[in-house]
Amino acid sequence: MVANASEKFTNLALKLFDINAFKFGDFKMKVGINSPVYFDLRVIISHPDVMNTVSELLLQFLNDKKTSCDHICGVPYTALPIATLVSVRDSKPMLIRRKEAKDYGTKKLIEGKYQSGDTCLIIEDVVTSGSSILETVNDLRREGIVVTDAIVLVDREQGGAKNIEQNGIRMHSLFTLSQLLDILQEAGKIEESTVKAVAKYISTCQIKADGSMVQPSSKAVNELNRLKMSFEARSNHARCPVAKRLFQLMAVKKSNLCIAVDLPKVGAILDLVMKIGPHICVLKTHIDVVEDFNENFVHSLVALAEKYNFLIMEDRKFADIGNTVSMQYGHGLYKISQWADLVTCHSLPGKGVLDGLKNGAVDYSNKGVFLLAEMSCRGNLINEKYTKDTMELAMDGSNNDFIAGIVCQNPHVVTNPGLIQLTPGVQISNTSDELSQQYSSPQSAIKEKGADIAVVGRGVTNSPNVAAAAEEYRDQLWSAYCSRIESEDE
Numbered sequence: 001m002v003a004n005a006s007e008k009f010t011n012l013a014l015k016l017f018d019i020n021a022f023k024f025g026d027f028k029m030k031v032g033i034n035s036p037v038y039f040d041l042r043v044i045i046s047h048p049d050v051m052n053t054v055s056e057l058l059l060q061f062l063n064d065k066k067t068s069c070d071h072i073c074g075v076p077y078t079a080l081p082i083a084t085l086v087s088v089r090d091s092k093p094m095l096i097r098r099k100e101a102k103d104y105g106t107k108k109l110i111e112g113k114y115q116s117g118d119t120c121l122i123i124e125d126v127v128t129s130g131s132s133i134l135e136t137v138n139d140l141r142r143e144g145i146v147v148t149d150a151i152v153l154v155d156r157e158q159g160g161a162k163n164i165e166q167n168g169i170r171m172h173s174l175f176t177l178s179q180l181l182d183i184l185q186e187a188g189k190i191e192e193s194t195v196k197a198v199a200k201y202i203s204t205c206q207i208k209a210d211g212s213m214v215q216p217s218s219k220a221v222n223e224l225n226r227l228k229m230s231f232e233a234r235s236n237h238a239r240c241p242v243a244k245r246l247f248q249l250m251a252v253k254k255s256n257l258c259i260a261v262d263l264p265k266v267g268a269i270l271d272l273v274m275k276i277g278p279h280i281c282v283l284k285t286h287i288d289v290v291e292d293f294n295e296n297f298v299h300s301l302v303a304l305a306e307k308y309n310f311l312i313m314e315d316r317k318f319a320d321i322g323n324t325v326s327m328q329y330g331h332g333l334y335k336i337s338q339w340a341d342l343v344t345c346h347s348l349p350g351k352g353v354l355d356g357l358k359n360g361a362v363d364y365s366n367k368g369v370f371l372l373a374e375m376s377c378r379g380n381l382i383n384e385k386y387t388k389d390t391m392e393l394a395m396d397g398s399n400n401d402f403i404a405g406i407v408c409q410n411p412h413v414v415t416n417p418g419l420i421q422l423t424p425g426v427q428i429s430n431t432s433d434e435l436s437q438q439y440s441s442p443q444s445a446i447k448e449k450g451a452d453i454a455v456v457g458r459g460v461t462n463s464p465n466v467a468a469a470a471e472e473y474r475d476q477l478w479s480a481y482c483s484r485i486e487s488e489d490e
């Protein structure tokens with residue numbers, strides 16, 4: 001069946017969300033204020049079907065508006081490929097505005113064949129203040145080219161249209177931010193609280209063409225800053241059912257403590273879990289260090305998890321091709337998928353590792369994954385690009401019902417309030433061990449590193465009184481979380 005125009009718009013909006021062309025959370029903007037919504041339409045060049053639809057809808061929109069022109073010019077850089085497609089579809093010659101004039105040859109700023117008095121339509125991906133459009137318009141006008149209209153894919157509704165119109169240019173948009181929010185909410189992709197948070201931000205954060213705020217005194221608050229949100233509120237933003245459950249469990253139990261039970265004997269593990277169970281939200285295992293593993297052990301562990309209301313995470317750090325990971329997760333001696341609510345996984349193999357995990361679970365709707373974006377040990381080889389690419393994988397629309405959170409060490413990695421930051425390397429009395437592990441205090445893990453859940457291993461398991469130690473860590477971590485969400489500072 002062929003989609004009608006309105007279905008095409010809706011489908012495009014949903015597809016843009018799924019490919020991460022825009023996201024919700026806490027993002028630093030050019031104007032210096034953090035925004036709850038961020039557009040990155042550069043990603044669409046990796047999706048020819050999206051490029052095709054965008055150019056088709058732009059052309060249709062322009063024809064409907066009867067906007068005529070001699071040339072088309074995209075604002076560099078993101079809009080350049082879009083403008084190229086529209087130019088080809090419409091058989092309309094293109095102009096390219098260089099960001100800097102060449103310092104050799106023709107030294108031209110505007111490339112393409114034109115004459116003074118020709119008309120040109122501007123194409124842009126996203127408009128905030130409109131300053132990028134105006135820079136392009138000014139250079140075209142200096143060459144005598146007449147510009148009266150600009151079309152953008154998304155208008156963030158932060159004053160750009162007005163700023164551009166004050167310079168004699170009509171601005172058209174395929175989508176306004178409000179329209180996108182409506183479509184996403186209608187499709188169940190975002191919550192009402194997200195829509196409200198964005199609307200509040202937009203109304204307080206109108207921007208002039210020079211980048212300054214219209215009302216500099218008004219405090220634009222980003223209500224989607226996860227570091228300031230309660231776990232209850234964040235449970236509404238979780239796309240992964242296990243993450244939702246974990247947020248709620250943490251709020252009810254007032255615990256953001258995960259204990260790593262890296263002990264070799266099942267008896268010792270079960271004995272410890274009975275003592276620490278009341279204080280933890282997650283119990284983390286390394287099942288392959290257990291010397292006397294047997295099926296009864298995992299049954300007992302699951303029973304204790306039910307009794308004390310915590311989730312079980314197997315820190316397997318899967319890192320192989322999908323087929324191998326599928327077997328490691330669902331089969332073998334440990335049959336991890338049968339008893340662990342959560343597992344950890346390296347992003348190194350890419351999407352295939354997640355597909356493998358999904359394949360290895362009988363029903364992955366009650367399972368979740370924490371992706372490793374950073375590690376706690378000194379000298380680890382993870383760099384910024386790896387961390388960023390890991391987050392792209394985590395945010396991919398096809399995985400977000402399976403990704404419960406991220407293992408990392410700094411507060412800027414997780415921007416989405418629906419994802420949980422898990423931070424290992426926490427101890428009160430030591431700052432390192434002899435094998436490169438690095439520790440921070442419970443307060444520093446929560447308030448400086450941005451942890452939602454802190455992982456404590458030997459800090460508890462080596463204590464002569466594990467129950468008291470667990471209680472101490474739990475109290476310190478929970479009060480650091482309460483003070484983080486209550487404090488006024490950014």
Ligand SMILES: O=c1ccn([C@@H]2O[C@H](COP(=O)(O)O)[C@@H](O)[C@H]2O)c(=O)[nH]1
Pocket residue numbers: 260262286315374375376377407424425426427437455456457458459
């Ligand atoms: O970057 C990472 C990832 C995982 N871990 C795991 O956490 C615990 C830490 O134990 P401690 O005794 O508190 O050092 C352990 O199970 C690691 O495998 C990590 O430390 N760092």
